[in-house]
Amino acid sequence: MLVTLPVELNASRRAKRMLEEEGILTREELRGASKVLSAAAMTYVASLLISLVYFLRFLLLVLPFMRRRS
Numbered sequence: 001m002l003v004t005l006p007v008e009l010n011a012s013r014r015a016k017r018m019l020e021e022e023g024i025l026t027r028e029e030l031r032g033a034s035k036v037l038s039a040a041a042m043t044y045v046a047s048l049l050i051s052l053v054y055f056l057r058f059l060l061l062v063l064p065f066m067r068r069r070s
Contacts, residue, residue, distance in 0.1 A: 001044070001047055001048040001051045002048060004044060005044050005045065005048055008040075008041055008044045009041050009044070011041075012037040012038065012040060012041040015037055016030075016033070016034050016037055019033055
């Protein structure tokens with residue numbers, strides 16, 4: 001997730017720029033497309049945060065058992 005995040009953020013940024021430079025969308029449509037692309041990129045941010053929370057939860061559950069065995 002950590003490696004994918006910058007790639008996806010950059011892809012959204014490039015897509016916005018391309019849509020504007022190529023004149024594919026009108027100004028009004030471009031605002032909506034920009035919101036959608038930003039929301040899509042934010043799903044990767046949310047996914048990374050969820051993964052970190054699960055990892056921390058795993059550590060909190062496993063570390064007490066590892067300390068007992070020592």
